[in-house]
Amino acid sequence: MPALSQARRAALAHILSIALAGAALIAAPDARAADTATLNVVFKGIRTPTGAVMMTLAGSEAAYGDKAPAAGQAVLKVEGAEVTATFNGLPPGRYAVKAFHDVNGDGKMGQNPFGIPTEPFAFSNGARAVMGPPTWDAASFEVTAGANTQTIEID
Amino acid sequence: MHRRHLLQTFAAATVVGGFAPEIAQAAAQLSRGAAAGLDWRLGFADLDADLAPAPMPRVQGRAPAGLAGSLYRNGPGKFHRPGGSVGHWFDGDGLMRAFRVSGGEAALAARFIDTAKRRTDIAAGAVVTPGFGTPARPGAQVGNNDDANAANISVMPAGGELWALWEAGSPIAVDPKDLSTKGVRTLRPDLAHMPFLAHPRPEPGGEVWNLGVSGAKAIVWRLAADGSVISADLTDLPMASYVHDFSATARSLIVILQPWVQDHMSMPYGDSFRWKPELGVKVLVLDKADLSRRRIYDLPPFFAFHYGAGWEEADGTIRFAGCLAPDASFATQNGRSLMQGVWTPEPSPGLALITLPPGGGGPARIERTGVTAEFPRSDARFAGVAQRYTVHATGGANDGPLFHGLAVHDWKTGRSDSFQFGPSHLVEEAVFTPRPGGAEELDGWLLAPASTWQPGPRSCTCSTPAMWPTARSAPGAPPAPCRSVCMGCSWPLKALSERPRLGVRRQARHGRCPRSRAEWNRALPPFLPMDVIPVSPQAKTGIHDRTRRHGDSEMPELEGGSRSLAAAKPG
Numbered sequence: 001m002p003a004l005s006q007a008r009r010a011a012l013a014h015i016l017s018i019a020l021a022g023a024a025l026i027a028a029p030d031a032r033a034a035d036t037a038t039l040n041v042v043f044k045g046i047r048t049p050t051g052a053v054m055m056t057l058a059g060s061e062a063a064y065g066d067k068a069p070a071a072g073q074a075v076l077k078v079e080g081a082e083v084t085a086t087f088n089g090l091p092p093g094r095y096a097v098k099a100f101h102d103v104n105g106d107g108k109m110g111q112n113p114f115g116i117p118t119e120p121f122a123f124s125n126g127a128r129a130v131m132g133p134p135t136w137d138a139a140s141f142e143v144t145a146g147a148n149t150q151t152i153e154i155d
Numbered sequence: 156m157h158r159r160h161l162l163q164t165f166a167a168a169t170v171v172g173g174f175a176p177e178i179a180q181a182a183a184q185l186s187r188g189a190a191a192g193l194d195w196r197l198g199f200a201d202l203d204a205d206l207a208p209a210p211m212p213r214v215q216g217r218a219p220a221g222l223a224g225s226l227y228r229n230g231p232g233k234f235h236r237p238g239g240s241v242g243h244w245f246d247g248d249g250l251m252r253a254f255r256v257s258g259g260e261a262a263l264a265a266r267f268i269d270t271a272k273r274r275t276d277i278a279a280g281a282v283v284t285p286g287f288g289t290p291a292r293p294g295a296q297v298g299n300n301d302d303a304n305a306a307n308i309s310v311m312p313a314g315g316e317l318w319a320l321w322e323a324g325s326p327i328a329v330d331p332k333d334l335s336t337k338g339v340r341t342l343r344p345d346l347a348h349m350p351f352l353a354h355p356r357p358e359p360g361g362e363v364w365n366l367g368v369s370g371a372k373a374i375v376w377r378l379a380a381d382g383s384v385i386s387a388d389l390t391d392l393p394m395a396s397y398v399h400d401f402s403a404t405a406r407s408l409i410v411i412l413q414p415w416v417q418d419h420m421s422m423p424y425g426d427s428f429r430w431k432p433e434l435g436v437k438v439l440v441l442d443k444a445d446l447s448r449r450r451i452y453d454l455p456p457f458f459a460f461h462y463g464a465g466w467e468e469a470d471g472t473i474r475f476a477g478c479l480a481p482d483a484s485f486a487t488q489n490g491r492s493l494m495q496g497v498w499t500p501e502p503s504p505g506l507a508l509i510t511l512p513p514g515g516g517g518p519a520r521i522e523r524t525g526v527t528a529e530f531p532r533s534d535a536r537f538a539g540v541a542q543r544y545t546v547h548a549t550g551g552a553n554d555g556p557l558f559h560g561l562a563v564h565d566w567k568t569g570r571s572d573s574f575q576f577g578p579s580h581l582v583e584e585a586v587f588t589p590r591p592g593g594a595e596e597l598d599g600w601l602l603a604p605a606s607t608w609q610p611g612p613r614s615c616t617c618s619t620p621a622m623w624p625t626a627r628s629a630p631g632a633p634p635a636p637c638r639s640v641c642m643g644c645s646w647p648l649k650a651l652s653e654r655p656r657l658g659v660r661r662q663a664r665h666g667r668c669p670r671s672r673a674e675w676n677r678a679l680p681p682f683l684p685m686d687v688i689p690v691s692p693q694a695k696t697g698i699h700d701r702t703r704r705h706g707d708s709e710m711p712e713l714e715g716g717s718r719s720l721a722a723a724k725p726g
Contacts, residue, residue: 110345113389114369116299118347129298130291131422 037090040149041074041097043122046081047155048103053083055099061136064096071095096139097124101154122154195555196496197606198581202232202250205334208264211254219600221591225331226254226602228583229310229319232267234494238281242423243288244490248273249307249319249327251334254604266334268306268319268327275302285422288491299348300324301339308353311363313382316340320353322399323367323424326382342376342384349374349387354461356403359536364403364443366410370417371395375408375446390446393437397428397486399460402475403443404467405539409475409511410439414456415483430483432456438511438519440473452511452519458483459504463531466541471513476545476564478504478528479521485556493556503527503551506564506571526571527551529558530584534596543567544597546585550575557581561603581606 043053052075058064059071071090076083078101100109100121110118125141127134141150231247234240241247249268254261267273272284275296284303285291297303304324311318311326318326318340325348328337341347350367357363361380366373371392377385392398396412403409414434417427435456442448463476484501492499506528511519528547543566550560550573559580562573576582585603593599 112346112349113374114349114372116348118299118345121298128296130295131285131297 035092035145036088037092037143037145038147039087039090039095039143040147041085041087041124042149042151043076043083043085043099043101043154044081044151045153045155046078046083046101048101049078049080051102051105052077053099053101053154054109055085055097057085057087058096058098058136058140059091059093061140064098064136064139090143092143092145094140095124095143095150096136096141097150097152098133098139099123099152099154120155122152124150124152126153195493195498195557195581198557199234199244199493201235202265202267205267206252206263206265208253208255208262211261211263219590222588222600223257224255224588226256226586226588226604227310227317227331228252228254228604229268229307231305231307232265233273234282236276236279236281238279239283239292241282241286241289241494242491243286243425244494245307246282246286246289246305247307248276249305249321251310251317251319251329252604253331253334254602264334266329268329269336270304270306270327271296271302272305285424287425287486288423291422300350301348304339311355311357313340313363313378314380316382318382320351320355322353323350324348326351340382342378342382343387346374346384346387351376352398352400354400356401356408356464357535357538358405359538364408366398366401366408368392368398373398373410375441377443388446390441390449393439393451394434396437397483400462402462402465402477403539404465404473404475406443406467407465407473408441408443409462409465409473410441411459411462411477412437412439413458413483415458415486425486428483428487430458430487432482438509440511450514454509454519454521457481457521458486460486461529461531463545464533464535464538464542466539468541470516472516473511475509476531476566477507477509478531478547479507479523480504489556498555500554503558504529506531506545506547508566524564524569524571526562526564526573528562528564532584532586534587534589534599536589537596542596546587546597546601548582548584548603549573550582554578558583561585561601563597576605 039057041055041057043055046053055074055076056070057072057074060068062068063070072085072087074085076085098121100117100119102109103119104110109121112118121129123129123134123139125139127138133139229249229251231241231244232250233248234244234246249270250265251268252263252265254263272286275284275294276282279292279294281292281294282289283292283294285295285297286303286305291297301324304321304327306319306321306327308322309320310329311320312331313326313328315331316337317329317331317334319329319336320326324339325342326340328340329335330337342349342351350369352366352368355363355365355376355378362385363376363378363380365376365378367376368374371394373390373392375386375388375390377387379385392410392412394412394414395417397415397417398410398412401408401410413436414431415428416431416434418429420427433456436454438452438454440450440452457477457479458481459477459479461478465473465475467473481502489499489501504527506524506526508522508524509519510522526547527549529551530548532546533542533544545564545566547562547564548558548560549562549571551558559578559582560573560575561582562571564571582605583603585601587597587599587601589599
């Protein structure tokens with residue numbers, strides 16, 4: 001009894017593996033105005049200290065659905081149980097993070113032959129997958145001017 | 156481990172595996188008026204907590220010399236939660252039970268499999284995880300198949316562990332000693348969360364074949380006895396059918412594609428399928444040595460959950476048993492409604508022998524015995540080679556979804572020797588375990604837990620002397636002697652013949668069990684505990700000659716037996 005639909009599996013895999021391979025830490029321009037925000041995205045609970053966490057920061061529902069450019073992307077080399085990405089100069093607003101842990105370092109999200117992810121993945125705001133990625137409403141969180149931190153359990 | 160100390164029986168308890176002995180709740184659910192026939196709803200009562208190991212008082216009879224070990228049985232045991240319950244029997248939490256026999260004594264323990272699904276549902280206070288007939292509800296967390304893995308269908312031994320099996324996800328390992336959950340077993344990193352059916356086909360040498368199915372694709376698992384992967388290959392299926400079980404011979408895998416076909420994906424998963432009888436049944440035969448070598452047969456439409464072991468004759472003819480139903484109505488309707496205590500009468504599946512001629516040898520055919528049957532089992536030592544006997548549950552009737560009897564079908568003679576426990580008993584699947592030193596087919600015992608309930612002022616030991624009380628009525632447990640669910644009915648196979656059988660059938664017609672120990676004793680010879688049924692030829696059962704024929708691939712006697720089946724029609 002496959003628990004995920006093929007369409008949703010494909011969507012999930014696509015979303016999580018989107019164009020992250022080889023991407024370097026990409027931060028928004030430095031803060032130049034007092035009303036911009038800094039966001040620290042902390043990934044905790046990493047069990048296997050290999051590979052990298054690959055993440056996308058979406059600044060809109062369209063970006064979250066891969067229909068618009070992302071606000072930021074990062075490849076975070078994993079050497080312990082925790083890694084952090086920092087994004088500066090973000091306009092305040094709602095954001096969402098989707099990420100996977102590329103445990104084997106092959107630059108893509110592992111899937112089994114039936115399309116089910118085999119490497120850990122996670123979303124912001126504590127949102128959990130239910131037969132596919134969580135909705136924008138579930139995964140998005142408010143970023144305000146100044147310092148912000150979003151902590152995500154990924155493994 | 157020596158066979159005397161560990162009966163490596165493993166039970167595929169898909170449908171009747173979930174008798175949860177939660178006596179108080181069950182009793183509350185039952186009508187006192189159900190005395191003559193056990194209310195089938197008892198089989199679906201919740202068990203709210205694990206059962207610590209407790210001795211099962213031996214009410215009567217004796218354990219046969221040589222029988223020692225554990226019978227493990229896995230099935231759904233928890234269905235209801237305050238914030239929402241399962242929508243289908245198949246979505247209950249996996250409950251592993253261990254019946255341990257040693258030195259003539261027995262004990263029962265039961266422990267739920269600690270699955271991610273169960274943890275999520277407990278935290279939510281509701282069954283939120285989607286499944287076969289249950290929708291996803293708020294709070295569900297399903298990132299992969301194993302997040303929804305109920306581990307509730309069957310159990311197999313692997314590398315010193317028990318593997319609790321579902322069918323759409325990984326095995327979940329359980330410690331055979333204390334039944335604690337050891338965790339999901341990822342058979343290979345790149346194959347994490349792949350489906351693994353609950354009815355693998357072990358070979359006598361220890362290797363295990365299994366399938367995992369998704370749509371019109373399957374993964375063919377070949378495992379060593381220790382559970383390690385020898386190979387795992389993908390293959391295409393001719394239809395996107397619901398596949399719960401398959402058959403196998405020494406040389407071939409037999410995948411039966413029934414016309415309950417997935418035409419979209421939705422949750423509950425069962426809603427993804429449509430009954431399309433116009434498609435008929437397609438039977439895919441795969442060569443174990445080369446999965447690209449395949450042939451496909453057509454058969455008229457039927458639905459089945461379970462098949463027996465197959466065998467292949469010298470000319471390539473393949474035969475295997477199945478328990479065939481007219482359609483998928485149990486999966487789509489009764490399996491759901493019985494969770495609300497509603498049962499719509501429908502015919503029980505019937506035992507049939509399916510014959511696949513060698514390539515170009517003509518069409519496949521179905522020979523129906525007319526015997527109601529589910530859970531076909533056989534002597535696993537002869538898996539893949541010609542077998543004479545199929546053991547199965549029987550006695551299912553229109554009064555409910557469960558079974559009241561056991562039977563041994565002789566494919567040589569077409570005779571079916573059945574034993575009806577009567578409507579006061581809900582009988583689970585039987586498994587065969589060989590007698591130490593025995594070599595003949597079915598030389599050993601059948602073990603089959605059953606549940607019964609005798610209302611009234613008598614204690615369990617008085618009113619149901621054939622039963623072993625559950626742990627609840629065991630010493631040290633809360634007393635519930637008067638409304639007790641008793642598990643472990645025991646009947647010697649010789650009760651299948653002559654006077655005892657007639658006596659019990661008469662009781663069934665009267666719709667009641669004997670009222671006293673003396674009455675039982677008059678009707679039956681001494682009981683053996685816990686459905687320990689000797690089926691040895693040496694037991695002098697008087698049933699029939701049990702001359703085994705196997706080892707070569709020819710079984711000419713079966714030809715006659717098969718032909719006689721149509722006339723046999725035990726009904």
